[in-house]
Amino acid sequence: MKASHFPIFTLKDIPSEADLVSHKLMIKSGIVRQLSSGLYTWLPLGHRILEKIKKVIREEMNAIGSSEITMPLIQPAELWKESGRWDEYGPELLRIYDRHKREYCFGPTFEEVITDLIRKEVSSYKQLPINLFQISTKFRDEIRPRFGVMRAREFVMKDSYSFHSNEQCLNDTYKNYSAAYEKIFKRLMLNFTIVEADSGNIGGNESHEFHVIADTGEDDLLLDKSLQGMNFEIAKTKFGETDLQKIIKENNLKHVKGIEVGHIFKLGDKYSSKMKAEITTKESKNISLFMGCYGIGVSRIVAAAIEQNNDERGIIWPSSISPFDVALIEIDGHKEKSIRDFTSKVYKKMKELNIDVIYDDRESKLGNKLNDWELMGIPKVLIIGSKEVKNNVLTLKDRMKDTKTEINADEVYSQILK
Numbered sequence: 001m002k003a004s005h006f007p008i009f010t011l012k013d014i015p016s017e018a019d020l021v022s023h024k025l026m027i028k029s030g031i032v033r034q035l036s037s038g039l040y041t042w043l044p045l046g047h048r049i050l051e052k053i054k055k056v057i058r059e060e061m062n063a064i065g066s067s068e069i070t071m072p073l074i075q076p077a078e079l080w081k082e083s084g085r086w087d088e089y090g091p092e093l094l095r096i097y098d099r100h101k102r103e104y105c106f107g108p109t110f111e112e113v114i115t116d117l118i119r120k121e122v123s124s125y126k127q128l129p130i131n132l133f134q135i136s137t138k139f140r141d142e143i144r145p146r147f148g149v150m151r152a153r154e155f156v157m158k159d160s161y162s163f164h165s166n167e168q169c170l171n172d173t174y175k176n177y178s179a180a181y182e183k184i185f186k187r188l189m190l191n192f193t194i195v196e197a198d199s200g201n202i203g204g205n206e207s208h209e210f211h212v213i214a215d216t217g218e219d220d221l222l223l224d225k226s227l228q229g230m231n232f233e234i235a236k237t238k239f240g241e242t243d244l245q246k247i248i249k250e251n252n253l254k255h256v257k258g259i260e261v262g263h264i265f266k267l268g269d270k271y272s273s274k275m276k277a278e279i280t281t282k283e284s285k286n287i288s289l290f291m292g293c294y295g296i297g298v299s300r301i302v303a304a305a306i307e308q309n310n311d312e313r314g315i316i317w318p319s320s321i322s323p324f325d326v327a328l329i330e331i332d333g334h335k336e337k338s339i340r341d342f343t344s345k346v347y348k349k350m351k352e353l354n355i356d357v358i359y360d361d362r363e364s365k366l367g368n369k370l371n372d373w374e375l376m377g378i379p380k381v382l383i384i385g386s387k388e389v390k391n392n393v394l395t396l397k398d399r400m401k402d403t404k405t406e407i408n409a410d411e412v413y414s415q416i417l418k
């Protein structure tokens with residue numbers, strides 16, 4: 001990718017409407033722009049970041065045998081009336097009519113739609129287990145959208161659903177998802193923890209949340225020394241306020257703030273019994289399906305990762321999330337043919353090696369270019385000017401380590417691929 005073909009929307013000043021550092025940096029670096037309350041356009045830079053995160057998620061979902069599907073954004077009201085959630089869900093559910101005055105809603109989550117699919121397609125234990133996922137836009141009419149994409153109304157979620165003929169199989173799959181989520185958040189290089197959680201609007205018997213630990217998080221967590229713990233809300237319900245204070249003191253529990261980036265649920269037969277999703281077992285008995293569901297807040301991860309990785313110059317992307325692996329900057333390439341030729345050669349070779357490189361061929365000062373790529377958080381910036389051409393080297397600036405080194409032009413590829 002050449003910067004002359006890649007619209008860059010960086011700003012000089014920090015927008016005043018943003019509270020959180022992640023929200024400020026997402027606007028300043030040109031990741032998103034707000035359309036209206038809780039609605040955001042993802043600019044080219046932001047789009048790439050979302051795709052990087054989706055790629056990691058897809059790989060780990062495929063690894064545990066979950067198959068990708070796409071479900072409609074709009075859902076018929078009848079299904080929600082069957083499950084009982086048309087009345088339970090409240091004003092977060094955006095309800096609409098079509099031209100025939102039929103009632104629908106924008107999908108905030110997909111338990112009803114997927115249960116309807118499975119009840120029509122599956123009738124025997126032999127067809128199970130089934131594991132499906134989608135990555136798509138969800139809509140929740142949040143009462144107070146805030147902190148940019150952290151709590152938006154329209155946001156990207158990965159949601160998986162599993163169906164089983166017995167509880168043991170659900171329990172095993174639940175463990176597989178939990179392990180896959182750990183892998184995903186490790187690969188995204190986030191500092192996170194898993195806590196026991198409340199099932200909320202989705203329901204079911206058991207659930208766990210995955211939280212990125214950050215002072216700016218909206219959730220209260222109680223963690224022990226090994227960073228295992230509980231969401232504060234569920235701890236209060238479980239033990240009562242007075243007993244909980246005792247437990248906190250006796251066990252030396254730490255109170256930290258978290259950003260919820262994932263949530264998994266054992267739903268059991270909550271939806272399948274109401275919606276009559278039944279199968280015949282090996283023993284020829286008719287039973288309601290066992291079900292699990294598993295969500296990840298894809299767009300929220302972008303903000304959460306920035307909360308954990310930034311400095312006064314801007315974002316510092318973990319390499320797995322970064323929109324580009326390398327920014328290749330030429331100094332005065334438009335004036336000096338030798339510089340343009342040298343940089344073009346490096347660029348071409350990097351593309352051949354599948355290095356995700358952005359070549360900054362803009363007619364702009366080195367300082368401005370550097371500021372842009374540091375603000376945008378690219379882990380490695382390579383600089384080529386007349387001095388570099390003369391000595392057959394490239395100057396490497398490492399965003400994370402904050403170092404500046406010279407590398408021989410022939411060794412640069414192995415250094416970057418490392």
Ligand code: ATP
Pocket residue numbers: 109140142149150151152153155157200202260261262263295296297298299300
């Ligand atoms: P929260 O408690 O933050 O409102 P939730 O528990 O209602 O979230 P889930 O139903 O568990 O959310 O949805 C799965 C994931 O989707 C969440 O873990 C979160 O990362 C993400 N998510 C939920 N609501 C939003 C939102 N309004 N904006 C961005 N991401 C969201």
Ligand code: MG
Pocket residue numbers: 200209260262263
């Ligand atoms: Mg949740």
